[in-house]
């Protein structure tokens with residue numbers, strides 16, 4: 391089946407539910423990505439002593455039904471909700487100056503040092519593992535494809551903005567050997583062994599872009615909460631695209647959706663998403679940017695921007711086995727996301743102490759194991775071509 395079948399039809403919520411049940415993606419993808427995640431890990435700084443909590447890279451991780459049942463997933467019995475709770479142990483450049491490696495530590499997590507404080511998520515090993523897992527999830531959703539824009543296979547230059555651990559850029563460079571790929575990030579967390587047509591730069595995407603040649607394709611993914619001025623970012627991208635070049639943005643909605651109102655408004659998960667968006671707004675970098683990226687791209691002069699909306703379940707509640715597998719990866723990724731996304735924002739902005747934060751996060755993890763909550767996130771992918779004149 392075409393992976394497009396998972397796209398959301400806003401006018402037909404029932405059909406969307408059915409589409410969720412039917413989605414398929416290429417078999418073998420999980421294995422391939424598992425392998426890529428391992429390769430990337432080999433390249434990371436071996437002297438880093440952070441605890442590795444990877445599930446993507448741990449071949450002992452069991453994603454079978456039995457494993458999920460034994461790890462505290464539950465259907466809530468309304469008469470005795472507490473007795474059903476599982477335990478809470480879900481594992482859970484321009485110039486490379488030295489300051490880039492002088493990391494900062496806070497609440498047990500490691501943060502970037504270049505432009506310190508600009509980005510509220512950590513850059514330590516657990517966070518890198520989470521990014522690798524998210525790359526895997528995008529591939530599962532997109533049927534193994536790295537992008538949706540109809541770019542030519544032999545474009546000359548491509549840019550990945552905020553590349554994280556660089557897996558997307560590595561895959562893109564590998565599969566487009568004629569393309570020179572540049573990938574930038576605030577953190578130096580990319581592998582050193584990469585395809586010869588790829589290079590990484592430590593750079594702030596919110597500073598003036600100094601690339602000397604135009605790109606044919608610019609890729610921006612999962613940058614919610616990273617960018618203070620989206621119109622300016624998109625204007626810079628437009629200025630650095632060749633005529634006819636493509637831009638593509640992909641973002642998860644921060645807000646969980648359900649088709650059956652199964653997430654109570656007094657749930658911990660609901661409080662989490664409200665507080666996260668609140669804190670990010672005060673911080674000045676909007677978290678729930680996904681619903682706005684279509685307009686942002688159009689307003690930057692890309693008149694014919696196309697938007698695709700996909701559904702990704704947040705816990706393994708769907709019945710369809712393939713969708714359930716996607717949901718299992720997403721659920722593990724969510725378990726590993728909630729702390730990095732909230733820790734600095736809740737402590738620095740909301741002034742919560744760590745105990746209060748961890749108490750909420752414990753309850754959010756419980757909600758993520760509650761299979762009565764049919765939560766999914768809408769994933770927006772917008773792509774557009776720069777006009778020729």
Ligand SMILES: C[S@@+](CC[C@H](N)C(=O)[O-])C[C@H]1O[C@@H](n2cnc3c(N)ncnc32)[C@H](O)[C@@H]1O
Pocket residue numbers: 502508509521524525551552553554555558574575576577593594595596610611612613616617
């Ligand atoms: C959630 S990760 C997404 C990584 C990657 N795009 C992906 O899809 O896997 C966001 C990344 O953006 C980087 N970032 C945040 N603000 C940035 C900025 N102003 N300039 C460059 N990179 C930035 C972070 O360091 C982090 O690696």
